[in-house]
Amino acid sequence: MENVSKNLVDLAALQAEAVRFVDTLAPAEASATLVTLSGELGAGKTSFTQGVASALGISEAVTSPTFVLEKIYELPEDASHGFKRLVHIDAYRLESGRSLPPLGFDELMQDKHNLILLEWPEQVADGLPTVRTRITLEVADTGRNISYA
Ligand SMILES: Nc1ncnc2c1ncn2[C@@H]1O[C@H](COP(=O)(O)OP(=O)(O)OP(=O)(O)O)[C@@H](O)[C@H]1O
Numbered sequence: 001m002e003n004v005s006k007n008l009v010d011l012a013a014l015q016a017e018a019v020r021f022v023d024t025l026a027p028a029e030a031s032a033t034l035v036t037l038s039g040e041l042g043a044g045k046t047s048f049t050q051g052v053a054s055a056l057g058i059s060e061a062v063t064s065p066t067f068v069l070e071k072i073y074e075l076p077e078d079a080s081h082g083f084k085r086l087v088h089i090d091a092y093r094l095e096s097g098r099s100l101p102p103l104g105f106d107e108l109m110q111d112k113h114n115l116i117l118l119e120w121p122e123q124v125a126d127g128l129p130t131v132r133t134r135i136t137l138e139v140a141d142t143g144r145n146i147s148y149a
């Protein structure tokens with residue numbers, strides 16, 4: 001994917017970018033699709049996830065999993081992208097990759113119908129399998145900058 005930074009002038013632009021991004025995804029052959037979201041507190045990681053959730057047809061409110069660590073949303077069955085579940089994890093409060101298995105992370109990774117969005121991947125870097133896309137959000141003079149790797 002492109003590795004340039006793109007400016008997102010406001011929240012609406014950030015969520016429109018999330019909709020565009022989710023359109024580029026499809027389930028892999030064997031395992032879940034893991035996307036990481038990096039950036040400082042308030043950079044927009046949860047906001048981006050909300051845009052993804054809305055694009056996937058999730059109607060319930062998607063709130064930050066900072067305290068519950070992990071939330072799993074079932075997707076509408078008629079979805080065309082091929083995913084069945086959105087998993088939203090916030091690793092901010094985790095101390096190492098050893099904290100992931102107790103969340104059922106390994107099993108979640110084994111289901112190719114799972115799309116997993118993980119905030120604060122740096123906290124659990126030693127426990128992460130292959131990442132499909134690494135997203136970085138940065139506060140800019142106007143709005144946010146986003147980059148993909
Ligand atoms: N492009 C943008 N321009 C200006 N403000 C934005 C933009 N995108 C998001 N915001 C605002 O920035 C804040 C981002 O909060 P959010 O909870 O998404 O951050 P986060 O990266 O998940 O933080 P945390 O690390 O605490 O989980 C929200 O108040 C949102 O309205």
Ligand SMILES: [Mg+2]
Nearest residue numbers: 045046064119
């Ligand atoms: Mg967040």
